[in-house]
Structures are given as C-alpha cells and as structure tokens.
Amino acid sequence: MLNVRPFAIEPDAACRGAALRQRARDGVLGATCTPDALDLVQANLVVLPQADAADFLLYCQRNPRPCPLLAVGEPGAFALPALGEGIDLRTDLPRYRVWRDGELVDQPADVCALWRDDFVAFAIGCSFSFEWALLAEGIALRHVQQGRNVAMFRTHVPTEAAGRFAGPLVVSMRPLKAADAIRAVQITSRFPTVHGAPVHLGDPALIGIADLARPDYGDAVAVMPDEIPVFWACGVTPQAALAAARPTLCITHAPGSMLITDLRNHQLATL
C-alpha cells in the first residue's frame, strides 16, 4: 500500500537494524560505525522535555541543513516507528550523554531510569549517510582513509534562532579534487535529509574559519595543493545550540554512538 512516507522499510534491513540495536541493548555494540551498519541510516538523537521541544522543533525547521529531521517522537514515547519497528530509544544506542543546565553530567549505557512522560525525541540525519553515498560512488574521503574524525569548524554564519536555540553554523570539511567536489555536490544534493549539498567550498576565511589546521571539533585533515576544502552543514550545530540554550535536562547520543535505524541510506535519495 502507498504510504505517506517516500519509502517502505525493507525486511532485510529491518532484520539487521533490529539485530544491531539488540547488540547495543546487550551492551556488546561499542560504536555504530561497524561495517554491517554502514548502509543503514544512523541518526543523531536529541531528547528534550516537552517544554523545550516546541522551540527545538522550530529551530530544526528553520535550519534544515544543519538539523535535518528524520523523525520526531510523540511526547513520552521511546519508540520511533517511522525509523524502525521495536526501537527503544532508552536502550538502543550504545552510549548516551546526559546534560543538565547545559553541562555534561553523565554518559550512561542506557537512560531507562531517566525517561519521563514528557520527553520528546528528535532523530536528526547524520553525515554517515552522505559519506556512504560518496564512498559508494568512488569518492575517497581522506579522514575515512586515515581513520580519523572529520574536521569540524564553527563559522561566523549565524543559524536562525528559535526561542532560546541559536548559535553559529558548524560545518564539516572534506578536501576534494575539483572534479570530485563537483560530483560530491551532485551526489549530496540528492540527500537533503542528511545535510544535503555543501554550504561552501574554497576560501575558509569567507565563512569565518581562520585556520583549517585547527578544527574546533574532530581531527585536522590535510588539504593538498590540488584540492579545495568542501564544507557541509554539520550535526554539531544543534549540539552547540543546545549547549547555549542550557535546557534543564537533555539527552543526546554520545559521539560515534548513534541510533541505527531500519532505513537504508539509498532510500533517502530524492532523485
């Protein structure tokens, strides 16, 4: 039957997604960049009390490139049926971060004891999905080859505020040869729900980045003379907005410890 969603969950992917989440529940999944999860959509998690959720939803709506929403849960619900059957957001991520008044206070393996009836969960698209698309098309990514984190930078570009949520656009940078940069624009434009097309390429100073060798987050990655830096809106942007807004309580995924869904990356392509 036709669904209002643009895609149906594939049985094989649902089976693999459920198995991976079970491993996280059992405490035996260390990180979500495991090879058997590479083609599955992974999501950044943000959980907020309902009092803050409306403004955060508006913040995401106004800043779809850094904050592309894959799904928003019902108040109190720890399921996200849009992204997979049987998801339990309290247990299905390998590790969580708990923030009180903007301060990191704990990094537990589950958040069962903290869950509240007024919690609203946000699943935000992650660059893993578009990197999968780039790698699948034969575009090499240096930080992947070197086993490093991608380099991320705070820019001087403000996001659009919503209530207390505001802050600079944070971007990730990948150095590419010109032909690959052009192809990367084409490929990632097809994936608007996982950051989409780059926001900038070339001179980093134009967006307020002083030194590519000193990222604000992640690891520095060299840019060769025949390459240009290509910048994508980054999921650290909403994390920075959350840190600035200092909600009384907030739960997020820990870095490298995302929600593995039952969707396959290729299903997110618009064309």
Place this chain on the structure above:
Amino acid sequence: MLNVRPFAIEPDAACRGAALRQRARDGVLGATCTPDALDLVQANLVVLPQADAADFLLYCQRNPRPCPLLAVGEPGAFALPALGEGIDLRTDLPRYRVWRDGELVDQPADVCALWRDDFVAFAIGCSFSFEWALLAEGIALRHVQQGRNVAMFRTHVPTEAAGRFAGPLVVSMRPLKAADAIRAVQITSRFPTVHGAPVHLGDPALIGIADLARPDYGDAVAVMPDEIPVFWACGVTPQAALAAARPTLCITHAPGSMLITDLRNHQLATL
C-alpha cells in the same frame, strides 16, 4: 555572505514581490495566478493560535510531502523575513478565510482586526511552483490549457497524525503521456519543498480513488487512452486536517489567493 538558507533573495524578485503584495494590500490584486507572479514562489497560509501551532508544526514535519513548510513565523509576528522583506501577513494576501471551530465564518480582504499576539503563521509550499517547473520544461498540463482547477481527490492513505491533526492524504492528478510522466518525476523530485515527486501513478483504485471523473475538489480533467494519471501530494491535505481538528480559530489563504513571496521558483530546486 553565506547564509544558512540555500539561496539569497534576488533584488529584482524582491522588487516585484513587494509590488504585487502592495497591489493585494490596496485591494487591486484579484488572484495570485497573475502572469507577472508566475515565476515567484507562492505559499499557502495557515495561521493558528500558539496552543495549536506546536502540533500543527509536528504534523507538517511528519507529512512533508503534502505539507512542505517554507517558513514558520515567530509568535505574534506578521512578518516572514525568510520569504520576503516587508511581508505583512495581515494584508498581503488578496483574500483570507477565517475558520472558527472548523467552520468557515468569513472571507475578508485583510485580517488586521483579528490578529493576535499568540498567532503563529505557517507558509506551505504550493503546487504552482512545481507546475511552473513542468511548464518551463515544456510539459503541457491539461487543466492549465483548459483554464480549470486541478482535479483533487481524497485517498484512503492516512497521513501521520500529530495531536488532533490527522486525516487522509489528498492528492492532485495530472494526466501525462508516459515519457512526460517519467520526466515529471525527474523534474518535481528536484522540488521537495513544493510537494516534490509524485506519490502515485497509474491505477487510482490502489490509493482509494473510485472515479477520476468525480474529483473531491477542483475540476474533472479527462485522461486520454495514451495517458496515465499522475498523483502528487496536495496542499488541501493540511486544510482537511485543520477542518477535522477544528481549532477555535484559524486563518488561511482563500483559494487562488496565496502569499506571493520574493523567492523565485527555480531557487527551490535541490539539484
């Protein structure tokens, strides 16, 4: 300077948009399908008290194909700077509809006297934009040629509910030859913020449509033997959800009387 938006407003378009809105303000713009507005993005308007706005925002987030959000205003604000400078949502549409408890009670030319500090405005992408893209690529649309409204149908496909907002997916139908249907998929896929790709093509019974000759809204349009019906998610969907939710007060555009923005349709293309 780089903006978090994927596009900047062009001075010429801003000038034309402002002039057209001034004509609406002055009561001399009858309908927004005027030739000098064809390349400008037009938006369906929904204004709700803040108490209902959070759920409606979530409804749109969950149903992006029938309810693609172009912008959401601040509480009380009648400006929408994301869509154009100097927009005054109280006066800039040729005609409004006012709904109380789900019943249409008035169709005024402005809503200045009704505006409240807790009103939240939603601007929703409209099929005019993707029809512009289809026509620009040489794909003829019969209802346009015949000067009729597009044929629209309630389907048996449920949208995803959010609070009291729920209801069936409503679709618009355009008959196309197979080659044009394929090209139309390609073209409209580039425009996810104005309904995007079709949701169905071929047998109308598969989505619960009994008779193409009897649309639920708009005018019947013939489907020739060498054509297939192509169905897009339609902006009447949120209107049906609003009618079902029966908010105490709601203001919308009147049919054919949308908000003319300063954006150009081609700027909405993702690729």
